[in-house]
Amino acid sequence: MDYIYRTDLGNATDMTTSGHHLDDLRDRIHGEVLLPGDPAYDASRSVWNAMVDRRPRLIVRCAVVDDVVAAVRTARELGLEIGVRCGGHSVVGLAVPEDGLMIDLTPMRAVRVDPVARIARVQGGALLGVLDAAAQEHGLATTAGNVSHTGVGGLTLGGGMGWLARQHGLTCDNVLSFELVTADGSRVRASADENAELFWGLRGGGGNFGVVTDFALQLHPLTGPMLSVEVDVSIDDAEHALRDWRDLSFDAPREGTFAASIANGVAMVGFVWTGAPERGRALIPSLRSIARRPLAERITTPSYIRLQSREDTVEGHAIRRYWKGHYFRALTDDVIAGLVTGTSDPYAPAVSLQAYGGAIASVPDDATAFSHRDVAFELVAAAGWTDAAEDAERIEGARRFAAPLEPFASGAYVNVLSDEGQHGVRRAYSPAKLARLTALKDGYDPDNAFHLNHNIRPTAQSKGQ
Numbered sequence: 001m002d003y004i005y006r007t008d009l010g011n012a013t014d015m016t017t018s019g020h021h022l023d024d025l026r027d028r029i030h031g032e033v034l035l036p037g038d039p040a041y042d043a044s045r046s047v048w049n050a051m052v053d054r055r056p057r058l059i060v061r062c063a064v065v066d067d068v069v070a071a072v073r074t075a076r077e078l079g080l081e082i083g084v085r086c087g088g089h090s091v092v093g094l095a096v097p098e099d100g101l102m103i104d105l106t107p108m109r110a111v112r113v114d115p116v117a118r119i120a121r122v123q124g125g126a127l128l129g130v131l132d133a134a135a136q137e138h139g140l141a142t143t144a145g146n147v148s149h150t151g152v153g154g155l156t157l158g159g160g161m162g163w164l165a166r167q168h169g170l171t172c173d174n175v176l177s178f179e180l181v182t183a184d185g186s187r188v189r190a191s192a193d194e195n196a197e198l199f200w201g202l203r204g205g206g207g208n209f210g211v212v213t214d215f216a217l218q219l220h221p222l223t224g225p226m227l228s229v230e231v232d233v234s235i236d237d238a239e240h241a242l243r244d245w246r247d248l249s250f251d252a253p254r255e256g257t258f259a260a261s262i263a264n265g266v267a268m269v270g271f272v273w274t275g276a277p278e279r280g281r282a283l284i285p286s287l288r289s290i291a292r293r294p295l296a297e298r299i300t301t302p303s304y305i306r307l308q309s310r311e312d313t314v315e316g317h318a319i320r321r322y323w324k325g326h327y328f329r330a331l332t333d334d335v336i337a338g339l340v341t342g343t344s345d346p347y348a349p350a351v352s353l354q355a356y357g358g359a360i361a362s363v364p365d366d367a368t369a370f371s372h373r374d375v376a377f378e379l380v381a382a383a384g385w386t387d388a389a390e391d392a393e394r395i396e397g398a399r400r401f402a403a404p405l406e407p408f409a410s411g412a413y414v415n416v417l418s419d420e421g422q423h424g425v426r427r428a429y430s431p432a433k434l435a436r437l438t439a440l441k442d443g444y445d446p447d448n449a450f451h452l453n454h455n456i457r458p459t460a461q462s463k464g465q
C-alpha cells in the first residue's frame, strides 16, 4: 500500500529511457547504471524505512563528481524526476523516485581528515559513522546525529542535531564549504566568501539547490570517555519527573544535553555529557532526586564512537516507520501533561525529547537558513512496526499523538518532517527565510528539478498555493 509515499509533484514525461541515452551514460561514467532486474538494483533502491518500495527507472551509482553531472543532465534531458540518495534515512524515502532517476551517492563515501587544519573533507554519500571514525583517529569530532548509519548529506543540509551541538553548533554550523552540482549540471562551490547566499541556503535549506558532492567540516578536539545517565520511572511518575528534569536542564552546561523518552509504559529522564565525565557526574544527585521511585538507573561512560552507534540496532533498517516532530520554545506543564496522556493510546509512538540551546542558540538567527534556534526542546514521535497490515493504525496513532501538541509547538525540524508537504515546510522556516530560500531557488533551480525533498518551490510553481 502506498499510504503516504506518493510524490505530489511528478514531472516525468512519457519519454522512455532510450537505449541511446543509456549507452551514452554508461560510456561516460566511472560508476554504474542499474536498471530493474540488475542484481544490485533492489539493494540500491531500498532505504531505512521498510514501507518505501519505489522503483526508479534507472539508478546511477556515482563514483566521481562527473558522474553526478552526467546523471543530472541525463535526468533533465529525459524529463525524469530526480532523487538524491546519501544515507537513505529520509523518513518517507524521498531519495527514491518512482519511475525516475535516482542519483545514488553511496559509492562516494570517503572522508579525509586534515588533523592540523582540523578539517574533514566528506564526500556527498558518506555515513556519519565514517565521519566519526575518521575524525576520532585524530582525537577530533564534529557534531553529527545519534545513529551512525544516517547520511552526512541529508542530515547536514537540514541542520544536523547531535550530542556535540550545544558545544559546537549544529552540523551545518560547522560547514566551511560545499561543492555541488546544480540543476543545469554546473559545478559550484559555496562558502562564506564564494556564492555566500547559496552557502546560507545550504545550511538548513535541505537538498533544494543541488547535489552536494563534498562537505568541508570544522573539527574539534574530543577525547576520553563520554558520560550517559538514564533513570527510568513508571508512566505514573512521568509527569512530575519530566517537569523536574526540564527545570534541571535550564542550568546545564553546554557539555550536557538533556534527553528523555517514553516508550512501552516507561519514561526515561537523563542526559549525555561530552566533556570530562567527573564534571558531568556532579549532575547525577539532582537527577536522581527527581525520580521518586526509580525503576532502573544506567550510568555508562562510552567512548564517543560507542555513544554515536549505541542506537544503531534499535533504529535499524527493515522496519516500517512513521514519524512526527515538534519544536518547543517552552516545554510547559501543559505540553508535558499532553504528551504523557498521549502515550496511553494503544497505537502511541515512542517519544523522545532532546534539549537544544547552548551553541545552537548562539549563532545569529539570520546566519543560516536553519530556523528555530531559540527552541528549548525537540520532540520526535516515532512509530516502528513490522506487519504491513498495521500501517494505517500505526500512522493514525502517531498523527493522533502529535496533533494536539501542534498548537503548543513553535515549529518543526525539517529533517524530521514526513508527509506534511508545504504545511511542514512552513513549520520549518519563518516566512522571511522561506522568501529568501525561494529567491535562491529561483536562481539555482527555477524548474524545480530537485523537488523530492521538503520542497522550496520556485516562484513560478508557488503562485496560487
Ligand code: FAD
Binding pocket: 048, 083, 084, 085, 086, 087, 088, 089, 090, 091, 093, 094, 095, 105, 124, 125, 144, 145, 146, 147, 149, 150, 151, 152, 153, 154, 155, 156, 157, 158, 159, 160, 161, 162, 206, 207, 208, 210, 211, 212, 213, 315, 415, 416, 452, 453, 454
Ligand atoms: P537520504 O534519504 O539519503 O536523503 C534525504 C534527502 O536529503 C534527499 O532526498 C535529498 O533531498 C537530500 N540529500 C541527501 N544527501 C544529499 C547530497 N549529498 N546532496 C544533496 N541533497 C542530498 N537528524 C538529526 O539532526 N540528528 C539526529 O540525531 C538524527 N537521527 C536520526 C536517526 C535515524 C534513525 C533517522 C532515520 C533519522 C535521523 N535524523 C537525525 C534525521 C536525518 O537528519 C534525516 O532523516 C536526513 O534526511 C537523513 O539524511 P540521509 O542522507 O541519511 O537521507
